[in-house]
Amino acid sequence: DIQLTQSPSFLSTSIGDRVTITCRASQGISSDLAWYQQKPGKAPKLLIYYASTLQSGVPSRFSGSGSGTEFTLTISSLQPGDFATYFCQQLNYYPYTFGQGTKLEIK
């Protein structure tokens, strides 16, 4: 199985900060990577697919980049609603796998 390792696992940040989350794959997955946001008690919400394509309706302060084994999710200026947990997922190989998550908290 492809292992996805996110860093950091936890980040204490402030409104207006620029945040970057990294997702590293144990082997190359081309650009078949998605990013999700999850709030407590809710289902994950798709933010980005194909590593860098913004899902319809997602604010442009979210962006993704990378290919192969290293990927990043960047939030350019944190808003109050962005404090949540973020997950990456690879869809290049079965079984699909997820990263362990990065939780953003208010400093």
Next chain:
Amino acid sequence: QLQVQESGPRLVKPSETLSLICTASGGSIRSSIYYWGWIRQSPEKGLEWIGNLYYGGTTYYNPSLKSRLAMSVDSSKNQFSLQLRSVTAADTAVYYCARQGGEQGDIDAFDLWGQGTLVTVSS
């Protein structure tokens, strides 16, 4: 607007079968351009992909669950289902159904999710 929702027993006894249904509303699950999937989430294992199925019946299962797993579709009821046999406490999780592919089949990710249902395995 297509929506999906999970339903089924919230409590299952060890060694029995966990059965869940995902019902679509506001649209049809019949499509040749996207897949339907099941994903579960627990504090111990995080998010875990269980498997996908295509409305025509083709399935893709996580090898870690394959020996206990069955997924099927009932297009007449606009539903698809999950059965996981011989459950243990390790199968306790929130179970989600979700669509992979987007309305046009051009989104390689799970773009539409149910609200999730917590299933507890306990005697």
